[in-house]
Amino acid sequence: GYSIAYGVNFFSGAELLAEKNGYELVKFFFLLTFAAAIPAIISGGIAERAKFNPQLIATFVLVGFVYPFFEGIAWNQHYGIQAWIKGLTGEEFHDFAGSIVVHAVGGWIALPAIILLGARRGRYTKEGHIAAHPPSSIPFLALGAWILAVGWFGFNVMSAQTIDKVSGLVAMNSLMAMVGGTLAAWVIGRNDPGFTYNGPLAGLVAVCAGSDLMHPLGALVVGLIAGGLFVYMFTLVQNRWKIDDVLGVWPLHGLCGLWGGLAAGIFGSKVLGGMGGVSFMGQFIGSFIGVGIALVGGILVYGLLKAFLGIRMSHEEEYDGADLSIHRISATPDREPNW
Template identity: 40%
Template sequence: MSTEYPDSRKRRITALPGMLALALTLVPGLALAQDAPELLTQDNANILWTLIAAILVMFMQAGFACVECGFTRAKSAGNIIMKNFLDFGAGQIVFYFLGFGLMFGTGSSLLGLSNFGLSGVADADLPWSYTFWFFQSVFAATAATIVSGGIAERTKFGTYVLVSLVVTGVIYPISGHWAWGSLYGDAGWLESTFSVAFCDFAGSSVVHSVGGWLALAGALVVGPRIGKYDNDGKARAIPGHNIPLAALGVFILWFGWFGFNPGSTTTADSSIGLIAMNTSLAAAAGSLAALAVSWLRFGKPDMSMTMNGSLAGLVGITAPCATVLPGSAILIGLVAGALVVLSIEFIDKVLRIDDPVGAVSVHGVCGAWGTLACGLFNTDGGLFFGGGLAQLGVQVVGVAVFFVWAFGTGLITFTVLKKLMGLRVSEEEERKGLDISEHGSEAYSGFQIFTVE
């Protein structure tokens, strides 16, 4: 999200340019709109563009659900779908009453202290505020749903409800204020403390790394799935049950990302084309790099790694999508695609942390890479473009801050919930699958699900 968000209320114009103005003169029905100039303002163009982008980002939730469901086992598919519904069902409510104010309210550079439930917003500002709230709420849901993938197939549903509420209501909004507070209220400390502002245009760190590091904390506290590691600690593959479904999810996410990144302008202007181009180029490069690296390492071009490579490229370009050239976007995607393969292997085999969908690597690690990439490739201030170390130094601070905050608060949250109400289902329930044990029904009714542990 741009930290130089223009106050569109001060930039009214009398009519939209170009083809729209011509259409108003040629089509009699549309010409009536000339009597209502308030319909033809930059304000309304911004509202329309931001709303469309928010709808695209909301559709990404379906993509996350498909990816997580496809990469895990059939016996817990329904539980995964329920968690993704929960992220919106409960997450949007708590973000309305609490999270939005903490993230964008006035008060201090550390957290907002106003605008809870949009209270105090002037009537004249409400049309934009409704749209801006909706756009931000779907970002909050994205941060929460990343967590569910890292702790899939062994976590109590009731406990996850509380995790989602804490993430969307407190953890994500407070750190979001540090980098994006000036979009609506007071500037956050990462925006105002240093000689150059922290750069994270659409959320490589604010959204993705926060979600990824929370997933890391959750996976550590809840522990690996039964059968993931043998008695010697050697990792064993637990294949996902529906790779085509996961592939559909990746394509949905790629599609929705054109709302995530270009929509973060929150302004209908000429910059959105470059942002969309950079976004897609990085995704394409990420998929190719992951394909190549997995082919070299495993002897075959791995399907799940290639899909995660696309997502890695998308996450990596999210921070610098508006501030780099297309050639740089390709390089950023290539690094992200290679990095995600190596990171998944390292976390799985060396750290012995069970992350069923690669959430930590895709979102945490590649989100950090994308944030650092701003300091390297930004055309204004990037190290490779003659900008020196100032921007890169701020980016390093930002990466460290978001890791400490998200991983630290994640460890506290998961540990407290584990002690208070339990975090993990019983061994018997896990073996049966969470669909039966947690929800009393099956995602694939009528099919006998056999699982070899």
């Protein structure tokens, strides 16, 4: 996938790969963590009922071909699309740390997978009521969210990719967006811990694209809107639309990522205190190109897998739980009498 996005030949000699102190290899390992986010995002939406082996195949195709196709467009000038956007709007599409390239792409790939799989058994009754499926551990939910929040500073700041381009503005904007997302999710989510701990992630997802351009107050507003957007859309998707997105990956990554791509064109402008060098229409076009590629890729990959291999566990496997059915052991000791 990296070769598709950046044209690097890993079968070349070690001497060539080690040029510039092996910078290309360091860049590969850094961007590998971005690519790894794609299957992680998808798995959150399809949890508890997806077959394991078909998901491995989907991961190979999506990370190896679909994701790097748009990554090359956005970050490596492939196919002349950035030049076309600049000629049309005056500025290229800007995504500093992956609001669209990583998060929106992952979230919008996940949406067709979630719909094709269908809801977990018993999630919705025949009368249309919702059966509660509470998190297995709120403390672990909180721990995971805050580990992500801390690690995100490296994710965003080092998207500069060279030490001389590292900017404290990126770190400050990441913090402000995280604060905004937390506050909005806490208030609008009425102190629900599931919303509160996802709030900072919503803000961070949204600020990735323009974290190097925005004024910190602009980043705060971006985070506030992202936190509220996540809570509102998660509730709407689960309660009204009956789409069983287990962890809310489409609202969190797909929609907040899309908002972040658009927000970079708003709050990155000099009129609102930003650094400039970005246009809203350029962001709009680039963002929806990414969403379109993700949707088509998700529909094709999961549609074909469903048709030829099946992507959902059997009724019995789902009843026993994915941990027991796939990995032959429970995740919690209360279901393991031998522990």
